[in-house]
Amino acid sequence: MNNRAETLIPKIGVITDIRIDTPDVKTFRVLTPDGKKVFDHKPGQCAMLSIPGVGEAMFSITSSPTNLEYMEFSIKKCGCVTEWLHQAEVGQAVTIRGPYGRPFPVDDEFAGKDLLFIAGGIGLAPLRSVINYCRYYPKRYGKIDIVYGSRSMSDLVDYKEIVDEWVNDENVNVHLTIDREQEGWTGHVGFVPNYVKELAFDTNKTAVLCGPPIMIKFTLEGLSALGFDKTQIYTTMELRMKCGIGKCGRCNIGSKYVCKDGPVFRMDELDELPDEY
Amino acid sequence: MPVNGYKPLIVAFCCNWCSYAGADLAGNNRLNYPADVKIIRVPCSCRVNPMFVLRAFQRGADGVIICGCHPGDCHYTSGNYFTRRRMALLFSMLDYLGIERERTRVEWVSAAEGAKFAATMNDFAETVASLGENKRLEDLRCKK
Amino acid sequence: MQKVTAKTLSGKAASLLNAGEVKYVLGWKKGEFDYDITPALFESAEELEKDFVWNDFSCANLSKYLIKYTRSLSGKILVFLKPCDTFSFNQLLTEHRIDRQKVYAVGVPCSGMADEKKIRENADGITAISETEEGYLVHTLYSDAPAFISKEEALLEKCLSCKGWAHIALDEQIEGEVFAPSADRFDQVKALENMTPDERYHFWQNELSRCIRCNACRDVCPACTCEKCVFDNPNSGVENKAAANSFEEKMFHIIRAFHVAGRCTDCGECSRVCPQKIPLHLLNRKFINDIDSFYGEYQAGLDEGSRAPLVDYDTGDLEPSQVFDWRDGQNA
Amino acid sequence: MRKLSLENLNLAFASIAAKYPLYLPQDNSAGDAEYKKWEQGAKWSDKTNTVKSPKDFFFPQTEDLMAFQVSGKSIDIIDTRKESEDFVVFGVRACDVKSFEVLDNVFLTEPADSYYASRREHGIIVSVACTRPLETCFCKAFSIDPSEPAGDVSCYKTDDSLYLSANTEKGEALLAVISEYTEEADDAAVSKQKESINKIMDRLPLASLTPASFGGGKTKEFFDAPEWKSLSEACLGCGTCTFVCPTCQCYDIKDFKTGSGVIRYRCWDSCMYSEFTKMSAGQPRTSQLERFRQRFMHKLVYYPENNNGLFSCVGCGRCLSRCPIHMNIVKVMKALGGKKDE
Structure with a gap:
């Protein structure tokens, strides 16, 4: 019986590094106990992390599949599992299972396209994987634009990587913004949706959105105003999950399960689903 | 107080102001009472929610005793009066479900009554030991 | 068969609706069969005309819905309450759970309700139930002639010891004869108390083992009105839906009954809705009986504003250690 | 088609129970039917259906998935699964047999749920035709014929006999266990019963119910x-x-702290x-x-x-x-x- 592919039984992972990104976001590096990558994944996929006795929860894998050494998860403190993780120390074991879900269509629809990534707050976490993947294969994709906004300077996730690597990547244009004026900030100030409109992107791009629902809503309106079609816009969703394999029955939007048929959806696909997320 | 080598596990909820101090006094005076009495300090005996009592049984207690200040002496004026009503009803309900009535007890022990504390615990442990293991309110998942 | 007709009630409601005195009517709606009645909100005389029903299967106690409706609706709600339901209503008022200003409470004299489950026990494939003075004619798929079941045999558990001597806290009362109480409601509690602990243990073990943890008893209970139930708190460590083992079953049912002790009006909804027919009222009645005998008679919901026994005390109260000797003395 | 005289029913049950755990709808103290393990003296309920459905056998309300031992920063995963043994569920109605197909579509599609799959493999289902459908029955709306129940063995209960026919290898094996009590029979009695069931089906109050206006894409x-x-x-x-x-089939996965470790279990959710x-x-x-x-x-x-x-x-x-x-x-x-x- 033990030779079956067992999807509910997790593997053991060990936290080997914890980076403090913002006051409420930490990035955890997870490896197998003998220092290997736990499993391979595709950009946009998720994994179930758990602490026995605390709970299990789904997180998007923040690191790129092209990173062959480890996996990273950027996690915002907001519930039982995340609060527990935030007080964990390096060396702490966790359980991990996955990868789950439909990845971004990096080999199909994205190929050869100019890409526009738009993220707000912790919404950068699921996009970091796909951004770094596309940066790794510059020949496969056109220009990359990244619009990223947060409440304040200190709330920008992965700020170091953005400044050190993304900004210096000649194939990438980074547009940062924060909600309110702040001392020491010389960049753009304002909400993401307005900034997107101001930047007036060319509509030959494929856009990928992730952020709080209110940001998604207004950015979508902004993109449509610029002339983007819904088939050019992707997003990634999150709902409560328990199994990760489309069986426990709670993460559905209409007939689609976010864990299995998502988390990546194209906007026109979402339009077909009832408005219940 | 082993009966046939069996030592019961007793959970004693003691109020901070009287009974816990009573237990302290018992210790200071070198009075013997069973080591298998596990004391849980609570601010007042009325902090003991019926669920605490059931939970103690679930986690392996064979007897549960609640100790507080004597009626009229509550640090918070009236807390133990409420305890008295709640536990009277709860214990009566447990008995109604066929759970041995001797497994639960409420005793009032003041800070000065170290000897009473020790005597109470000895007596309770003996009573519970004679009943044997708690089978009727056990949770097999916790017995490993 | 009810002495007051559905027409009388729906007519009353329709006239108040039409006069603009009330905006909604909370009543009972007919279903597919003669017995599957659903609580419902009516907004027009036409709806009442079409679907309102008042018969021996209008068992549902509508008072708990008022918590929801007095919050979500603007405008006065007419509610029909049977005598026993008025205790729940009054208890909810005592606990400030209902905005009284928004309610127009109409008392309905009740002649006793029928237990669909009892009727079903000896009748497969019920196609129709016709009510007569003495009982029910049950038409089924499998016999040409209807089977007769008397009113007494089919009576709902709570009606066996009806406490409907009076309506309380009403705006209006429809005149009519009220069902007379018969049995002592504590008979079964006393019978259980007189069993040996082993017998009691096995009795409850058997009853509670059927529990499927659907939480219907909690959700229907007019006394269970917490905004967030302890059983729904994942951090409480209590199972809220897993029928994990016999400990969890006992834990749930003891705590459920304890949390409404002193506030339970003995409306009997918990036992009525239990899909596994567990006599849950026997747990609630145990607490009621103990409260009555230890601390003096108390009927929750009888006097608006009265202090529930568990948030009250007397310096001379019985000690927990004296409870059993004292009761054994009483029962002897 | 094999025929078993009802006089020998208990002997047949005893033979099955000697080989497999046998579950049978029996009346409980509340006057309802529930599946209980067969023991000498147990009586097969006459009720048309049980309160809880037999999905419990394959997808139990609560089941342990695994356990954990946590010490310091490290975690050990303990596989608590036990090897399943074959078991027999007797007296399943046509609707409930069909429900297993509905559950299979969820639990057995890739990635398959091994807990469920293993119990499905080991379960032997004996279905029985409904001679007394209730007014609440509407299986026909979903194209289920209560006179043609599926399962490993289908059976028909008449006043004096039980007619059995195996539909699968598992079913054949089960019938072999009770072959000494059964004899070959023609299907005259069964045809007659089917006819009468179909007549009743047409008279059911919900006979005309149809899900035709529902379906995918709506x-x-x-x-x-x-x-x-x-x-x-x-x-x-x-x-x-x-x-x-x-x-x-919705479920929740939760952890229970036992005091010495953690049990991860699954339970029904709603x-x-x-x-x-x-x-x-x-x-x-x-x-x-x-x-x-x-x-x-x-x-x-x-x-x-x-x-x-x-x-x-x-x-x-x-x-x-x-x-x-x-x-x-x-x-x-x-x-x-x-x-x-x-």
């Missing part, structure tokens, strides 16, 4: 229907319908419960209307959309007789599905 049509409001209004949000339903979809980040279904709609949309639209038109309801009628407020799928189908005819 989300838009029904999702915003105004009827949901009045249908869901009285719903208590309890889990009765879900827990007695043979096809409801989309009717308010915390079913609750996240720290928000709640997509905030009202009982949304939760109520989810349950019926899933059965009548979403599930068929993902499973070639198969509905996730088998018409067993349990929710009709058990719902505290008597709201059920029949009322939903009539309120929403009847619209187009008008």
